[in-house]
Amino acid sequence: MEYLECIFCQKEYPLDLFYPFCPECQEPLLFSYPFKKKTFFFRKEGLEKYLDFLPLRKINHNFSLGEGNTPLLRLNRLKEKLNLSSVLAKNETINPTHSFKDRGSAIAIQKAVSMGMERIGTVSTGNMAVSTAAYGARAGLKTYVLLKEDISQEKLLSTAIYDPVLVTVQGDYGHLFRQSYLLGKRFKIYFMNSVDPFRIEGYKVAGFEMYLQLKRQAPQYIFVPMSSGGHLIGLMRAFLDLKQAGFIQEYPTFVGIQPKGCSPIAQAYAQRKSKFKRIAKTDTVAQAVTNPDPPGGNVALKMIRQNKGMIIDVSDKEILAAQKMLAEDEGLFCQPASATTLAALLKLSGKLKFESQDKVVLIITGSGLKAVRTLKSLRLNIHQASLSNLEKTMNSLLA
Amino acid sequence: MEYLECIFCQKEYPLDLFYPFCPECQEPLLFSYPFKKKTFFFRKEGLEKYLDFLPLRKINHNFSLGEGNTPLLRLNRLKEKLNLSSVLAKNETINPTHSFKDRGSAIAIQKAVSMGMERIGTVSTGNMAVSTAAYGARAGLKTYVLLKEDISQEKLLSTAIYDPVLVTVQGDYGHLFRQSYLLGKRFKIYFMNSVDPFRIEGYKVAGFEMYLQLKRQAPQYIFVPMSSGGHLIGLMRAFLDLKQAGFIQEYPTFVGIQPKGCSPIAQAYAQRKSKFKRIAKTDTVAQAVTNPDPPGGNVALKMIRQNKGMIIDVSDKEILAAQKMLAEDEGLFCQPASATTLAALLKLSGKLKFESQDKVVLIITGSGLKAVRTLKSLRLNIHQASLSNLEKTMNSLLA
Numbered sequence: 001m002e003y004l005e006c007i008f009c010q011k012e013y014p015l016d017l018f019y020p021f022c023p024e025c026q027e028p029l030l031f032s033y034p035f036k037k038k039t040f041f042f043r044k045e046g047l048e049k050y051l052d053f054l055p056l057r058k059i060n061h062n063f064s065l066g067e068g069n070t071p072l073l074r075l076n077r078l079k080e081k082l083n084l085s086s087v088l089a090k091n092e093t094i095n096p097t098h099s100f101k102d103r104g105s106a107i108a109i110q111k112a113v114s115m116g117m118e119r120i121g122t123v124s125t126g127n128m129a130v131s132t133a134a135y136g137a138r139a140g141l142k143t144y145v146l147l148k149e150d151i152s153q154e155k156l157l158s159t160a161i162y163d164p165v166l167v168t169v170q171g172d173y174g175h176l177f178r179q180s181y182l183l184g185k186r187f188k189i190y191f192m193n194s195v196d197p198f199r200i201e202g203y204k205v206a207g208f209e210m211y212l213q214l215k216r217q218a219p220q221y222i223f224v225p226m227s228s229g230g231h232l233i234g235l236m237r238a239f240l241d242l243k244q245a246g247f248i249q250e251y252p253t254f255v256g257i258q259p260k261g262c263s264p265i266a267q268a269y270a271q272r273k274s275k276f277k278r279i280a281k282t283d284t285v286a287q288a289v290t291n292p293d294p295p296g297g298n299v300a301l302k303m304i305r306q307n308k309g310m311i312i313d314v315s316d317k318e319i320l321a322a323q324k325m326l327a328e329d330e331g332l333f334c335q336p337a338s339a340t341t342l343a344a345l346l347k348l349s350g351k352l353k354f355e356s357q358d359k360v361v362l363i364i365t366g367s368g369l370k371a372v373r374t375l376k377s378l379r380l381n382i383h384q385a386s387l388s389n390l391e392k393t394m395n396s397l398l399a
Numbered sequence: 400m401e402y403l404e405c406i407f408c409q410k411e412y413p414l415d416l417f418y419p420f421c422p423e424c425q426e427p428l429l430f431s432y433p434f435k436k437k438t439f440f441f442r443k444e445g446l447e448k449y450l451d452f453l454p455l456r457k458i459n460h461n462f463s464l465g466e467g468n469t470p471l472l473r474l475n476r477l478k479e480k481l482n483l484s485s486v487l488a489k490n491e492t493i494n495p496t497h498s499f500k501d502r503g504s505a506i507a508i509q510k511a512v513s514m515g516m517e518r519i520g521t522v523s524t525g526n527m528a529v530s531t532a533a534y535g536a537r538a539g540l541k542t543y544v545l546l547k548e549d550i551s552q553e554k555l556l557s558t559a560i561y562d563p564v565l566v567t568v569q570g571d572y573g574h575l576f577r578q579s580y581l582l583g584k585r586f587k588i589y590f591m592n593s594v595d596p597f598r599i600e601g602y603k604v605a606g607f608e609m610y611l612q613l614k615r616q617a618p619q620y621i622f623v624p625m626s627s628g629g630h631l632i633g634l635m636r637a638f639l640d641l642k643q644a645g646f647i648q649e650y651p652t653f654v655g656i657q658p659k660g661c662s663p664i665a666q667a668y669a670q671r672k673s674k675f676k677r678i679a680k681t682d683t684v685a686q687a688v689t690n691p692d693p694p695g696g697n698v699a700l701k702m703i704r705q706n707k708g709m710i711i712d713v714s715d716k717e718i719l720a721a722q723k724m725l726a727e728d729e730g731l732f733c734q735p736a737s738a739t740t741l742a743a744l745l746k747l748s749g750k751l752k753f754e755s756q757d758k759v760v761l762i763i764t765g766s767g768l769k770a771v772r773t774l775k776s777l778r779l780n781i782h783q784a785s786l787s788n789l790e791k792t793m794n795s796l797l798a
Contacts, residue, residue: 065730073465077539082563091465097732098768130732137731140476144793149783154771160779161767163727165796171786181733183793185577201777230533328562331464331537333496335528368560370499372553380559382546387578392545394582396756397564 004029004197007302017115018185020197028195028296030237031055037243040208047106055201055240056110059080063113065096067106071214072190077329084350086359088219089332090210092366099288099366100231101131103206104199108192109135111131118142119189123180125173127153127288127366131163132192134209144189146180148173150374174293176279188210194228203234203391204241211242216310217249219359221352223297223341226256226311227289231297231365236303254299255348256307256342257392259284259319265297269311274301280281285316288337288366314333322346323368324378333368400628401454403428406701417515417584419596427594427695429636430454435646439607446505452640454600455509463793464495464537466505467604471612471760476728477741481563481748487618488731491610491765498765499630499685500530503598507591508534517541518588522579524572526687526765530639531591532561543588545579547572551772573677573692584631593627594695595776602633603640609760610641617647618758620751622740625655625664625710626688626696630764634704653708655699656739656748658683665694668710674701684715684773687736687765697794717742722767723777750785 002015006360013023021028038052046068049120051233071094075087089350092100105128112120121144122132128383128394129145136143141165147156151168160166169176177193184191194274211218219240224232242248258266270275280294294300304311314322316336323339326332343363354360386392401414405421411431412422419428437451445467446458470493474486489501496527507528511519520543521531528544535542542563544703550567559565568575576592591598610617617638622674623631631653642648657665667675678691703710713721714737722738725731734781740761751758767774784792 013639020531036541040753062473062475064470064472064575066472066493069468071463071465071495073463074461091495094465094491094495095492096730098472098497098766114659134726134730134732136730137727144796146789153775156781157774158732158768159781160781161723161732161774161777162730163780165725165782166780167782167792168797169784169789175780176789179789181791185791189791202485240758265663267443277793301691311653324560324562327533327560328536330536331495331532331533331561333557333560340727365766367497369557369766375556375560376552378560381565382555382559383564383566385566385568387574390545390566390568390578391585392584397566398586399447 001183001371003032005032006204014315015214017117017190019181027298030329031094031201032195038241046207050205053204053208054107056107056114059110059114059155063109063135064106065102065134065138067095067102068093068209070206070209072210073330075321075330075384078325081158083359084349085356085359087345088361089330089364090206090361091332091364092206093334097131097134099127099131100203100206100363100372101128104196104202105131105135105192107202108196108198109139111198112141112190112192115138117143117190119187121145121180121184121189121191123177123191123193125151125279125287125290127370128194129155129159132161136164137162143284144178195230200230200234203231204238207235207238214359216247218242218250219254219361221345221358222363223255223257223361224363225289225337225340225365226258226300227291228380229265229300232256232300233303235363236307244341251308254304254307255344256304256311257344258311258313259286259289259340260313260315262290262292263313264292265294265300266311266313268297268301270306274298276301280299285318286340287371288335289340308344312344314340316348317363318343318347318376332364334364335366335368335371336374338365358389362398402431403691404431408699416516416589418580424695428440428596430596437640446604449604452607453506454597455506455513458509460514461507462534463505464501464533466501466655467492467608469493469605471609472673472729478726479588479746483691483753483757483759485753486744487758487760488729488763489605490731490758490763491605492763493565493735496530496533497551497769498526498530499602500526503595503601504530504534504591506601507595507597508538510597511589511591512538513539516589516675518543518586520544520579520583520588520590522576522590522592524550524686524689526769527593528554528558532558532563536561545575556786576694579773594629599629599633599636602630602730603637606637610646611756615646617641617649617651618650618760619656619754620759622654622656622743622759622760623762624688624736624739625657625693626690626762628629628664628699631655632695632702635706641773643654653703653706654743655703655708655710656743657710657712658674658688659714660684660693661689662712663691664693664699665710665712665713668703672687673697675700685718685736685739686763687734688739710748711743713739713746714740717746718775719723721745728738732762732764734767734770736771737764
């Protein structure tokens with residue numbers, strides 16, 4: 001028997017894939033591991049290397065799309081600009097559907113198949129829809145994707161190509177999120193939504209990779225964009241696992257970031273509240289982290305307070321400037337949501353006291369290709385020429 | 400001193416980055432290695448593992464974006480449909496700018512810096528522009544990108560974000576390609592275009608990875624989309640290297656594929672000609688492989704004839720059906736150009752005699768996100784509902 005735990009009520013409940021929330025306080029439940037000395041299996045490939053730390057007995061490679069193993073890049077130009085000793089980017093855009101969501105889908109799909117589920121689903125505004133539809137197709141499961149009706153044509157089409165059952169739904173997104181579990185229970189659809197406990201366990205793997213890429217050290221700071229809160233919760237759990245296993249001594253400082261135009265968790269953190277308040281109206285360019293009612297918000301707040309960390313917000317102007325800087329200075333083109341990490345680092349760089357050996361990691365969550373439209377607002381330099389006056393044009397551009 | 404060779408005139412010439420073409424026959428020159436027993440350095444990371452087979456003395460990791468190490472996925476559902484023993488996809492969309500071009504840019508940029516170049520450039524219709532601009536930004540080199548004036552807004556913006564000098568040029572693309580070398584010589588800009596000899600050496604690395612991923616075996620068939628011809632030339636050279644080093648006995652059969660709407664090389668192959676003829680008018684959905692005057696076409700034809708292989712074409716209808724099949728059956732969403740590989744395999748599967756142990760590899764060259772617009776022509780299933788009638792809608796979809 002497997003158990004999920006509520007970190008608020010500190011109780012355990014038998015696993016129910018159809019409703020992984022606390023029956024008492026309605027907060028999301030997290031996977032509870034039986035006590036065991038854990039280790040990495042260095043001779044194994046892919047997810048099997050981390051099997052001790054995952055909620056699975058075995059990995060079926062047929063359901064993988066080759067997720068993970070993403071680069072941890074040194075950002076030397078930014079390091080010098082900011083006068084820091086080491087700034088790194090964990091580039092999660094180099095995943096099968098070009099976002100970190102694949103980490104979570106990869107584990108949730110294993111669980112779905114191992115538990116005999118024939119139908120999976122998700123409620124999403126973008127990245128998670130694509131990722132879930134891709135893994136559903138890979139595993140041959142019937143996949144139900146519920147989307148907000150105002151989703152962009154690009155996101156709709158790039159989800160539909162995998163042939164899920166796709167329904168755009170008119171109405172409040174928070175209500176849709178909750179209703180999905182009722183539908184799941186009725187129709188036996190495992191809704192692997194943003195704070196699904198297995199999805200969250202999948203996010204841990206990026207943390208383990210960072211630890212190994214840094215030659216078995218934890219970075220001192222990890223900057224993570226926050227929407228539902230699930231990604232931050234997963235990454236924080238990875239380093240809790242590493243600490244518990246005795247692999248690291250010092251827990252990293254986590255910096256969760258939200259865009260000012262939708263920052264319920266950052267507001268609660270600033271006001272020293274333990275619960276966030278739902279936002280009535282959102283307005284930000286960082287569409288992938290626009291969740292006015294984040295289901296993992298309270299769990300994230302509690303984990304940040306129990307360990308080391310903070311949650312801050314950044315403006316759209318700061319986000320777009322950071323997005324441009326990552327591309328121009330380092331060759332990394334990410335979606336605005338991911339650029340919140342650099343925006344936050346720039347904002348904090350005068351305030352935080354970095355030590356000479358500190359390593360700062362920015363989690364780059366999704367590809368810029370997923371939000372090309374937002375670039376239209378930037379003033380980008382584009383010149384015109386004809387073949388006959390090209391040489392003259394080039395000459396003037398070189399001057 | 401380093402040399403480039405002409406495989407037609409069988410002569411060597413000292414390396415000239417500004418014009419790597421044969422002064423006698425104008426065909427592209429390829430890098431000529433001094434004779435040496437070559438091996439892999441398994442304890443090294445990234446490109447250093449393959450250094451013996453690359454035209455570089457050392458690798459500067461600061462210029463890397465973490466390219467390569469892409470998955471080789473078993474396509475089990477397609478394997479069964481086609482009654483083959485093993486169909487695999489080398490997923491090159493999992494690269495920093497989501498296409499195989501990064502392999503070539505990664506090596507060309509190393510060469511540029513090691514030779515003291517301060518300016519690089521490229522002539523491209525899409526993927527290569529993005530890749531070159533990204534690596535130029537990463538290395539801090541002034542980067543000149545010349546694009547056709549009718550390029551899509553998405554491609555223009557996702558190149559401009561890296562802040563290269565971007566010029567859209569009115570006029571014939573073949574002329575622009577040739578003129579770029581004149582401009583390069585005059586303004587000291589190293590134009591790392593599609594058939595640049597260092598770019599081509601970079602494409603070899605995917606071949607070495609496949610060999611290692613298959614536990615030191617070559618696949619029996621490799622399907623590669625063809626535009627300029629550079630990618631196929633590079634992959635063929637990888638397996639020539641492996642044969643010469645004594646690592647493999649049997650050379651794989653290469654299948655180069657062009658879309659029917661732009662198939663100058665496939666036409667020459669079918670007509671048993673040694674030189675292709677420029678196409679006057681192109682018309683295909685596979686925009687990333689639309690080159691009516693492919694600079695590497697004749698070299699590719701010669702290499703295919705000298706070794707094992709063929710070059711065929713597929714229709715837009717076959718391409719779009721294959722693109723949909725890869726997404727629906729395997730969770731892989733690629734650009735139409737990449738789907739030419741599966742379209743060709745489907746077309747040949749009745750004709751080629753596959754053996755029971757044969758491994759067939761499809762090279763998936765670029766992400767579907769780069770060409771979302773083409774999906775509009777597909778009939779994709781999208782349903783609508785409101786929160787209040789969602790349960791009813793779901794019920795009808797499950798029936």
